[in-house]
Amino acid sequence: MELTIVQELIETHLPGSRATVDDFMGAGGDHLAVRVEAEQFTGKSLIEQHKMIYAAVQEHLDSGAIHALSITTVPIAPGAST
Amino acid sequence: MSVMSDEDILNEITAIITGNRVALFMKGTPEEPRCGFSARVSERILESGAEFIAIDILPDPRIRQQLSAYSGWPTTPQLFVDGELIGGCDIVEELHTQGELAKILTPDAV
Numbered sequence: 001m002e003l004t005i006v007q008e009l010i011e012t013h014l015p016g017s018r019a020t021v022d023d024f025m026g027a028g029g030d031h032l033a034v035r036v037e038a039e040q041f042t043g044k045s046l047i048e049q050h051k052m053i054y055a056a057v058q059e060h061l062d063s064g065a066i067h068a069l070s071i072t073t074v075p076i077a078p079g080a081s082t
Numbered sequence: 083m084s085v086m087s088d089e090d091i092l093n094e095i096t097a098i099i100t101g102n103r104v105a106l107f108m109k110g111t112p113e114e115p116r117c118g119f120s121a122r123v124s125e126r127i128l129e130s131g132a133e134f135i136a137i138d139i140l141p142d143p144r145i146r147q148q149l150s151a152y153s154g155w156p157t158t159p160q161l162f163v164d165g166e167l168i169g170g171c172d173i174v175e176e177l178h179t180q181g182e183l184a185k186i187l188t189p190d191a192v
Contacts, residue, residue: 046173047155054156061156068119069157071172 001029001065006057013056014038024070033070041075049073092148099152099162104134104187107149108159112136119171120159126174127161132187163187 003021010019017038025031034053041049050071060066086094099105104127110116112124127134139145139158150156153167161168163186168174177183184191 046176047167047169050169050173051154058156 001032001060003029003032006032006034006060006066009060010034010036010053010056014040014052016040030065030067031070032066032068033072035072035074037074037076039076039078041073042078044075046073049075086142088144088148091142091144092152095145095149095152098135098137100165102135102162103164104132105162106134106136106159107139107145107162108136109138109140111138116140117158119157123159123161123171123174126178126183127187130184130187131191 003023006021007019010021011017014036017036017040019034019036022033023029023031024033036053038052040052044052050073053071053073054061054069057066057069061069095107106112106124106127108115108117108120108124110120112128115121115124124136137145139149146158149158149160153160153162155167155170157170159170161170161174168177168186174183177186
């Protein structure tokens with residue numbers, strides 16, 4: 001799985017967000033760690049925030065292209081994105 | 083158990099989640115976890131001293147399918163407290179770091 005594809009999927013799903021994607025096993029791109037900053041997280045529970053990320057990459061989780069996904073979400077204040 | 087239908091499995095999952103205050107669905111068991119993420123979450127619960135039930139999802143792939151259909155959460159482990167999904171490994175670790183996990187797992191002790 002190309003890391004930039006995952007990044008684009010997330011940033012398209014959450015307009016205005018910034019995602020960084022790492023392959024934390026360093027092999028094959030199926031164990032990914034993502035860190036996402038987004039206004040859309042503000043006021044949402046951790047569960048809801050993580051579900052938003054899962055939704056962006058759902059088909060690749062279903063297909064097994066992504067085996068494990070470690071998620072860090074960072075809510076940013078609306079209008080504060082640089 | 084191979085004669086269980088998908089519906090039987092879903093009913094069983096629902097009964098486990100609603101019938102136990104703390105329920106962990108994981109790969110393997112707390113004694114013999116089969117995945118690093120499952121190991122970490124079960125370790126956190128063991129540390130807290132909370133009573134919990136652990137369910138190994140590996141024996142039948144349909145357990146995982148039905149669990150994810152029930153919870154709307156695609157990956158394992160999944161921790162439920164009082165019938166509600168708390169999250170997987172990342173969220174459990176984040177709650178632990180914030181000091182919130184103990185309050186959720188052992189509210190009477192805090």
